[in-house]
Amino acid sequence: MGVVLAGCTPEAHFNANAVLMHKNENAAKETTEFSPQRRADIANTLVALFGTPDEPHIPAAPGIGEDDVHQVMDPRKISFAAGSVSSDEQGRARGLYREHCAHCHGVTGDGAGPTASFLNPYPRDYRMGIFKFKSTPKGQKPTHEDLKRILVNGIPGTAMPSFLVLPENEIDALVHYVRYLSVRGEVERLLIDYATYELTPQTEPSEDDPNPPPEDRLVNLEASEEDQESQAEVIRSFVSEVTQKWLDAESLATEIPAPDPDRDLAKSEAHGRELFYGPVANCIKCHGDSALGDGQTTDYDDWTKELDPANPELVAQYQKLGALKPRNIHPRNLRNGVYRGGRRPVDLYWRLKNGIDGTPMPAVLMLPENAPPGSKGLTEEDLWALIDYVRSLPYESISNPRLAQPKPNNQRERS
Amino acid sequence: MPNSVNTVPFNAWPHRVAVALCCATFPLIWAGGLVTTYDAGMAVPDWPSTFGYNIWLYPWSTWFFGPWDLFIEHSHRLLGTLVGLLAILFVVVVYRSADHRWMRPLAWGCLAGVVLQGGLGGARVLLDERHLAMIHGCVGPCFFAFTAALAVMAGADWRQTSPPALAGTGSRSTRGTGNRQPATAAGLSRLATLTAGLAFLQLVLGAQLRHISIMAGPGQFRVFVFFHLIVAFALLAHALLLAVRSLRLGPSSGKSRLPAVALALFMVLQFVLGPATWVVNYGWPQWVADMPFAVGHTIQAKSLVQAMIVTAHVAVGSLVLASAAVVATRAVRLARVEVTAVGSTAMFVGLAT
Known part of the structure; x- marks a missing residue:
C-alpha cells in the first residue's frame, strides 16, 4: 500500500x-x-x-x-x-x-x-x-x-x-x-x-564545417x-x-560604536523621523509614508530576479526545472515591531548600516570621515536617531489606536 | 420466532483480554508517533536486540536516564512486546472458550499482525529505510482498529441473534416488506464501512506527509496536502452523518451510538490538531500572516508543545480509525442480524399460512 x-x-x-x-x-x-x-x-x-x-x-x-x-x-x-x-x-x-x-x-x-x-x-x-x-x-x-x-x-x-x-x-x-x-x-x-x-x-555539423571539433570538456582525461x-x-x-x-x-563584522546613553530620546526620535522622511535615508520610498511597508511592492529579491520574473515563458521553463513560483518582496511593516533579522538595537544598526543582501534594502548612505561641508550622508548620531525612531514606530498612536484613546473604551461618554 | 438468547454461561475472558490488548496498543501507537516526531527511529541500530542486549535485559538505568531518543525507541519496543504477549494470551483464551471457537482464525490473525508489525519495525531499523517506517506507521493503526473490533466481537452481546427492540425513532420505511428496520441497519452498515475506509485513507495520506522523502519535490508534498485536506472534510461529514444516524436509531443501533459520537468528537478534535500541527511546524498560513498573533510568531523546533501537538494528531487519527472500525463492526453485525430475523420471520409467516 x-x-x-x-x-x-x-x-x-x-x-x-x-x-x-x-x-x-x-x-x-x-x-x-x-x-x-x-x-x-x-x-x-x-x-x-x-x-x-x-x-x-x-x-x-x-x-x-x-x-x-x-x-x-x-x-x-x-x-x-x-x-x-x-x-x-x-x-x-x-x-x-x-x-x-x-x-x-x-x-x-x-x-x-x-x-x-x-x-x-x-x-x-x-x-x-x-x-x-x-x-x-x-x-x-x-x-x-x-x-x-x-x-x-x-x-x-x-x-x-x-x-x-x-x-x-x-x-x-x-x-x-x-x-x-x-x-x-x-x-x-x-x-x-x-x-x-x-x-x-x-x-552541429554544417555544410561549411562538416566535422566540427568536439566540445571543450571541463575535465578531459584524454x-x-x-x-x-x-x-x-x-x-x-x-x-x-x-x-x-x-x-x-570573520574579520569584517561591522563594529558598532555605542550611542550616547545620555541622549534625549524624544529629541533623537524626532530627528530620526526627519531623517526617515528625508532625502538621504528616504525610507518612505519603500516602507511607505505610514511605514506600513506599502511604499513599493513590485520588486523582487535576488534569488527571484534570476528567474526573469517579467518573462512568464522563461519562468514556466524554470519552474519545470524545479524553480519555485516567483513572488514579489515586500518591505517590512515597521509598525508591528517585528524585525526578522533581530529586534535588538545592534541588529537594526547592522540592517541600516549594511543593508540586507539579496534584497532591495540598501545600506544607508553614511557621511565619510573628513567629508567636505555639504556632503550627503548620515553621521553615527544620525543613524542612532533613525534607529530610535524606527524602534518607536510600534508605540506611536497610529500603530495602536487603543493607545490614542484618552479614556478607557468601556467608559460611557456623557455629552 | 427462534430463541434469540443463548443460555450457555458466557466466557468473558476473551473479551477481557481483547480489551486489555486494545488498551495496550494505544500507548504503543502514541510511542510510535513520538519515535517519528523525535526522529528516534535509528536511536537503536540493532533489532531485535537493543545495543546487543536482549530487549528485556537492557539496563534500565540507561533506558531511563540515557538519551531521550533511546528512551522513546526502547519504550516503543517494550510496549510492542507487551502487545505481543497479550496477543498470545488472546489466542490461548480464545482456544479455551467454547463461546469463541469461531474467533480462532481472528485470534491467529491478531498474533500475525503483531508479528508483522514487529518485523516491519525491525526491517526499518536493519535497512535504515524510512519508507518502511511509513508502512509500519500505517499498519500499526490498522492493528489497533482490529483489536478494537476484536473487543467488540468477543463481547457478550455479540452472541445475540435477535434484533434489539425497535425504538421507533427515525426508521425509514422500506418498500414492500412492511419491516422498517433492515434498510436503516444496512444503510448504517454501508455508511460505517465507508467511513472506516475514509479514515484509513486519511491516515495513509497523513503518513505520506510525515514520512515524505527529502528527495521529493514541492509538487509531491502539495498533492498529499491537498488530498489530506479534501479527505479530512469528507471524513468529518461522514463521521457527523454516522453519529446522527446512529443517534436516530436509538437503542436499535446495536450499541453504535457511543462509538459513533466518539468518532465525531475525535474528528472535531482532529480539525483542531491538524491546523495546530501545521502552525507549530511551518508557521501561520499566509492569509493570517499579518495578524498580530502571527506576524511575530517564531516556531520553536523540537519543543514539547510541537512534539505533543504533532504526536497527538497522529494518535487521535488512530482513535478515529478504531472508532470507525467499532461502529462498522457493530453496524455490519446489526444489518446481518436484521436480515436473519426478517428471513426467519418470513419463513414462519409462510409456514403459518
Missing part, C-alpha cells in the same frame, strides 16, 4: 543547478547547450570536490591552509550533520541537516525542499552564497556567529524555526554544513558560468597532462575564491 503510493525511497543526492544552466543557455551570445556530457562533467567534478550527501568531502583550496579551510568547513562537524538520521548510545546525533533542515532547504541547499512551496518567504537557497541577516557589509559573507544567531533565534513571522533546544555542538555542526552547501553551490555556479563562457560548445593540470587549476581556484570570502567575513 505504501509502496504503491509513495514508491521506494530514492537515495539522497545533490540536484544539479539546472535552472542556471538553462538560463545560461538562453543568455550565451553563441547558442550553447549543456550537453549530457557537459552536465556529467560538472556533476562528476562536484562529487570529486565535495562528495555526496551521505559521504561529504572537503576540497583543498590552493593558497589557503588546511586549517583555514576547516575553519569554514570542519570535516568532523560536517560528518555529524551529513548522512541519514541516527544517534549512538550516548545520544550523539548524526544526520542533523536531514533531520532539521532538508525538508525546507532541500538536500542540496537549494531552498526547494518538499515543503518549500507552502512557505512564505521561501526557504533560503544557499547556492548563491547570499545571506540576508548578518553583521558584515553588503556583498560579504555572514560570520559564524551570524549564522548561529539565525539558527538559535529563528526568524519570526517565517517558517525558519528557533533551534534553541539543540546543544551548541549540533548548532555548530549545522553552521558548518550550511557553509559547505553554500560553498558547493557557489562553486557549481562558477563551473556552470565557466562552461558557458569559456568552453567551446559542441556544434588531454595532455599540462592541459589537465591547467583545467584542474581553474577548478581549484573557484574553491579558493569562494572559501576565502567566508574566511574574510
Whole structure:
C-alpha cells in the first residue's frame, strides 16, 4: 500500500543547478547547450570536490591552509550533520541537516525542499552564497556567529524555526554544513558560468564545417597532462575564491560604536523621523509614508530576479526545472515591531548600516570621515536617531489606536 | 420466532483480554508517533536486540536516564512486546472458550499482525529505510482498529441473534416488506464501512506527509496536502452523518451510538490538531500572516508543545480509525442480524399460512 503510493525511497543526492544552466543557455551570445556530457562533467567534478550527501568531502583550496579551510568547513562537524538520521548510545546525533533542515532547504541547499512551496518567504537557497541577516557589509559573507544567531533565534513571522533546544555542538555542526552547501553551490555556479563562457560548445555539423571539433570538456582525461593540470587549476581556484570570502567575513563584522546613553530620546526620535522622511535615508520610498511597508511592492529579491520574473515563458521553463513560483518582496511593516533579522538595537544598526543582501534594502548612505561641508550622508548620531525612531514606530498612536484613546473604551461618554 | 438468547454461561475472558490488548496498543501507537516526531527511529541500530542486549535485559538505568531518543525507541519496543504477549494470551483464551471457537482464525490473525508489525519495525531499523517506517506507521493503526473490533466481537452481546427492540425513532420505511428496520441497519452498515475506509485513507495520506522523502519535490508534498485536506472534510461529514444516524436509531443501533459520537468528537478534535500541527511546524498560513498573533510568531523546533501537538494528531487519527472500525463492526453485525430475523420471520409467516 505504501509502496504503491509513495514508491521506494530514492537515495539522497545533490540536484544539479539546472535552472542556471538553462538560463545560461538562453543568455550565451553563441547558442550553447549543456550537453549530457557537459552536465556529467560538472556533476562528476562536484562529487570529486565535495562528495555526496551521505559521504561529504572537503576540497583543498590552493593558497589557503588546511586549517583555514576547516575553519569554514570542519570535516568532523560536517560528518555529524551529513548522512541519514541516527544517534549512538550516548545520544550523539548524526544526520542533523536531514533531520532539521532538508525538508525546507532541500538536500542540496537549494531552498526547494518538499515543503518549500507552502512557505512564505521561501526557504533560503544557499547556492548563491547570499545571506540576508548578518553583521558584515553588503556583498560579504555572514560570520559564524551570524549564522548561529539565525539558527538559535529563528526568524519570526517565517517558517525558519528557533533551534534553541539543540546543544551548541549540533548548532555548530549545522553552521558548518550550511557553509559547505553554500560553498558547493557557489562553486557549481562558477563551473556552470565557466562552461558557458569559456568552453567551446559542441556544434552541429554544417555544410561549411562538416566535422566540427568536439566540445571543450571541463575535465578531459584524454588531454595532455599540462592541459589537465591547467583545467584542474581553474577548478581549484573557484574553491579558493569562494572559501576565502567566508574566511574574510570573520574579520569584517561591522563594529558598532555605542550611542550616547545620555541622549534625549524624544529629541533623537524626532530627528530620526526627519531623517526617515528625508532625502538621504528616504525610507518612505519603500516602507511607505505610514511605514506600513506599502511604499513599493513590485520588486523582487535576488534569488527571484534570476528567474526573469517579467518573462512568464522563461519562468514556466524554470519552474519545470524545479524553480519555485516567483513572488514579489515586500518591505517590512515597521509598525508591528517585528524585525526578522533581530529586534535588538545592534541588529537594526547592522540592517541600516549594511543593508540586507539579496534584497532591495540598501545600506544607508553614511557621511565619510573628513567629508567636505555639504556632503550627503548620515553621521553615527544620525543613524542612532533613525534607529530610535524606527524602534518607536510600534508605540506611536497610529500603530495602536487603543493607545490614542484618552479614556478607557468601556467608559460611557456623557455629552 | 427462534430463541434469540443463548443460555450457555458466557466466557468473558476473551473479551477481557481483547480489551486489555486494545488498551495496550494505544500507548504503543502514541510511542510510535513520538519515535517519528523525535526522529528516534535509528536511536537503536540493532533489532531485535537493543545495543546487543536482549530487549528485556537492557539496563534500565540507561533506558531511563540515557538519551531521550533511546528512551522513546526502547519504550516503543517494550510496549510492542507487551502487545505481543497479550496477543498470545488472546489466542490461548480464545482456544479455551467454547463461546469463541469461531474467533480462532481472528485470534491467529491478531498474533500475525503483531508479528508483522514487529518485523516491519525491525526491517526499518536493519535497512535504515524510512519508507518502511511509513508502512509500519500505517499498519500499526490498522492493528489497533482490529483489536478494537476484536473487543467488540468477543463481547457478550455479540452472541445475540435477535434484533434489539425497535425504538421507533427515525426508521425509514422500506418498500414492500412492511419491516422498517433492515434498510436503516444496512444503510448504517454501508455508511460505517465507508467511513472506516475514509479514515484509513486519511491516515495513509497523513503518513505520506510525515514520512515524505527529502528527495521529493514541492509538487509531491502539495498533492498529499491537498488530498489530506479534501479527505479530512469528507471524513468529518461522514463521521457527523454516522453519529446522527446512529443517534436516530436509538437503542436499535446495536450499541453504535457511543462509538459513533466518539468518532465525531475525535474528528472535531482532529480539525483542531491538524491546523495546530501545521502552525507549530511551518508557521501561520499566509492569509493570517499579518495578524498580530502571527506576524511575530517564531516556531520553536523540537519543543514539547510541537512534539505533543504533532504526536497527538497522529494518535487521535488512530482513535478515529478504531472508532470507525467499532461502529462498522457493530453496524455490519446489526444489518446481518436484521436480515436473519426478517428471513426467519418470513419463513414462519409462510409456514403459518
